[in-house]
Amino acid sequence: MAKLILDISMSLDGFIAGPNQTLENPLGEGGERLHEWVLPLKAWREPHGLEGGETGPDSDLVEEGLQSIGATIMGRRMYSGGEGPWAEDPNADGWWGDDPPFHHSVFVLTHQARERVAKEGGTTFTFVTDGIESALEQARAAAGDKDVAVAGGANVVQQYLGAGLLDELSIHVAPLLLGGGGVRLFDNLDAGAVELEGTRVIESPAVTHLAYRVVK
Amino acid sequence: MAKLILDISMSLDGFIAGPNQTLENPLGEGGERLHEWVLPLKAWREPHGLEGGETGPDSDLVEEGLQSIGATIMGRRMYSGGEGPWAEDPNADGWWGDDPPFHHSVFVLTHQARERVAKEGGTTFTFVTDGIESALEQARAAAGDKDVAVAGGANVVQQYLGAGLLDELSIHVAPLLLGGGGVRLFDNLDAGAVELEGTRVIESPAVTHLAYRVVK
Numbered sequence: 001m002a003k004l005i006l007d008i009s010m011s012l013d014g015f016i017a018g019p020n021q022t023l024e025n026p027l028g029e030g031g032e033r034l035h036e037w038v039l040p041l042k043a044w045r046e047p048h049g050l051e052g053g054e055t056g057p058d059s060d061l062v063e064e065g066l067q068s069i070g071a072t073i074m075g076r077r078m079y080s081g082g083e084g085p086w087a088e089d090p091n092a093d094g095w096w097g098d099d100p101p102f103h104h105s106v107f108v109l110t111h112q113a114r115e116r117v118a119k120e121g122g123t124t125f126t127f128v129t130d131g132i133e134s135a136l137e138q139a140r141a142a143a144g145d146k147d148v149a150v151a152g153g154a155n156v157v158q159q160y161l162g163a164g165l166l167d168e169l170s171i172h173v174a175p176l177l178l179g180g181g182g183v184r185l186f187d188n189l190d191a192g193a194v195e196l197e198g199t200r201v202i203e204s205p206a207v208t209h210l211a212y213r214v215v216k
Numbered sequence: 217m218a219k220l221i222l223d224i225s226m227s228l229d230g231f232i233a234g235p236n237q238t239l240e241n242p243l244g245e246g247g248e249r250l251h252e253w254v255l256p257l258k259a260w261r262e263p264h265g266l267e268g269g270e271t272g273p274d275s276d277l278v279e280e281g282l283q284s285i286g287a288t289i290m291g292r293r294m295y296s297g298g299e300g301p302w303a304e305d306p307n308a309d310g311w312w313g314d315d316p317p318f319h320h321s322v323f324v325l326t327h328q329a330r331e332r333v334a335k336e337g338g339t340t341f342t343f344v345t346d347g348i349e350s351a352l353e354q355a356r357a358a359a360g361d362k363d364v365a366v367a368g369g370a371n372v373v374q375q376y377l378g379a380g381l382l383d384e385l386s387i388h389v390a391p392l393l394l395g396g397g398g399v400r401l402f403d404n405l406d407a408g409a410v411e412l413e414g415t416r417v418i419e420s421p422a423v424t425h426l427a428y429r430v431v432k
Contacts, residue, residue, distance in 0.1 A: 014230040019407060177412060190396055208414065208426060212391055
């Protein structure tokens, strides 16, 4: 069965976004620094429709991660880019543009039903109103023989983790202390709810890649 | 000048102690799991007066760390082991026993003046009431040509980090999600207050050692 993977950049102090997220700056203040390591990489630029880029271990790791994923799950705010226009118009478009970088089926957890959206390049957004297990089931069916990624936000990750549904964590620890009250990846978890086993460490000058298997 | 080093074990979700710390369990619920990796090591057992133990990269790293340190700074609660008897009797002994594992001068940040305590094996506890810079100055003088460690708790670490006085971080990331509202190492920091540079990653099955230099 397809595994459910979390693949995300986190600061050393545990944040995946800075404070004061807005539609213009969905990563919050300073949050873009979490992703500085990935932006120059060939494996990141390609699905974003950009040519060139750096090759090497970081790029290989990103490419390997992307190629293993056949469907993605995300929260509603990650789809719409913060509260944004959705608060007024439930049919407003998300902020991913005409050719989103996923190129596969994306399942958006929301309380408000709406029609499936098909974008260029193979990305579709399907809106799931009946909970995280239903979204996972649909994503697994769409992923074929590949795995499923949970993209965020933190609240969605915490729901899957707390429910024991996440299989693997791939955490890219950026050498940053973001501080200042951003969004913590690991929060609201019961003590001892999750057991991990370290599976891989890859070091690069810009970031440290830590991989874990969820044991329970 | 002697560097100020933080050398500490942290869970992947950023905790250095579990919830509900008491005098009997100063690491809080589940907090002892943060240190499981270090307890079997020869380099940890030796200063604790224990024979034998595992050798290898983890033990070498611990030994290297310990040998570089000539003085230690800690908070009052780390000295006394939680609130404990100190709350009633300011001259009550700490919980480190007759032969503490430091074997050098320890400076305890406190608001309550008291006499210096000399223990077996070369450990002394000096109580500093005039702030973190004074403690650092005294520790540097005591450390000779070695470095100074800030041992904790989190509040003391955050004060030194926020004041720009920490030079290096050596974080041992245990493959754990402690969850449940323990003590976070990195908290109460202003956004963008600290810049880091990754200097070393050492992987072992039990723990991942991440080292950083504080750039500002």
